[in-house]
Amino acid sequence: MTEVNLAELEAWYLKQLQERFKREHKLLGKIYTKISEEVAQAKNSLKAWRNHTPDSDGENLDEKTKKIMDRFIESVLNSLDELEIPTVHTSISYDACQKFNDGVKKVYMTYNAQGKKTMRRFYKEFKLEIKEIDLHLRKIGNYNQKINKFILKNYQDGKEAEQLIKRIPLLNNNIERLATTKKKLDELEDTFKSMKENLQRKEAELEQLNEDPDLQEFQKIEHELELLKRDFRENLKFSKAFKKMKKSLEKGTITLRDISEYDLKPYLKDPVSEILKEGPKIPHLRQLLIKTRILLEDERDYLQLKSDLKNRIIENINEIVSNNALEDDIRKILELMEKKEKIQNKMKSKGLESQRNDLKEKISIATLDLEHFENDVSRYRRDYSELLKKVKNDREELQNAIKVETDKDIKIKVIIPS
Secondary structure (H helix, E strand, C coil), X not given: CEEEEHHHHHHHHHHHHHHHCHHHHHHHHHHHXXXXXXXXHHHHHHHHHHCCCCCCCCCCCCHHHHHHHHHHHHHHHHHHHCCCXXXXXXXXXXXXXXXXXXXXXXXXXXXXXXXXXXXXXXXXXXXXXXXHHHXXXXXXXXXXXXXXXXXXXXXXXXXXXXXXXXXXHHHHHHHHHHHHHHHHHHHHHHHHHHHHHHHHHHHHHHHHHCXXXXXXXXXXXXXXXXXXXXXXXHCCCCHHHHHHHHHHHHHCCCCECCECHHHHHHHHHCHHHHHXXXXXXXXXXXXXHHHHHHHHHCCCCCCCCCHHHHHHHHHHHHHHHHHCCCHHHHHHHHHHXXXXXXXXXXXXXXXXXXXXXXXXXXXXXXXXXXXXXXXXXXXXXXXXXXXXXXXXXXXXXXXXXXXXXXXXXXXXXXXXXC
């Protein structure tokens, strides 16, 4: 197996093709040599024509016609100068032949298009020169036709083999992209690591802060309050009756003395807070519940609740109104809230609360930033992985294709960033 550096692959492969198609290149080279000679003669003839005087006995060309003729000659000369003639030693290839063919077409286009417009003005005076140029261009065209026929008949394998050359810069470009992507990925991963370590430090600071006895007591009370309030809320079964009453009052289907939908609204929005504000005796709520019970027990069934639900609500109201079912719970919650406030004030004096809140906010922001940044890192990892796979596949396919064309096993040496 032959190892070839990617940077040297094109030159190596071209050398293999030159050897394989040596006979074809030699034949094409001979034709192009004749074309080179013919082009040189055509250019010399054009230059001689430009400096020549009319060969008739008539008057010289007027100044305007002379300028038109000079422009015509210059245009044809320029188109001949632009011809890139392949040579057997450097550049015979299908693409080079096609490029030359396009150049010949341009020469003919220039000569015919401009000649058609202007040649009649000076043909009589320079017909020998014009015939000479016609002869050179016909010969160039004939040689070019020979080349085209030869390529069509005998160089299709060469054409296919040369197409592989175009895949070499594509592979190189993808490797460069891979290196750029890897560099960016490494930078992102370093940043991601720093961000993660920063978040972990803040979490460790918060954990250490949470070990403070006052803070632990505060968190314990917070948790206990949360449970008590949850259970307390579940005991407020009258809420469904209040909802029905509020809707009926808004629609005007019922009217109650000293009660409006605005009296009920606070108990529906945040019943626990509203009840705690009233205190253990809940005087306002008690009055509302008594009137609600009267409404529920009325045979006219104003609220139209299901029988079992209505009975549960009446039972709940009786427990609250007659047996003071909420009083003990309200006292417990209020006592805990008072205790929480005292500890909170103590924490404030020590700066614990502000430190804790500050850390929690920073952790929240850092966590969100880390999640977003991780998405960017993941995207670059995916891009790198896909591009790496493509580079490996492209290299493998190119190696196999080169083997088909050269009958040689090769390994393309590339530096793949990993």
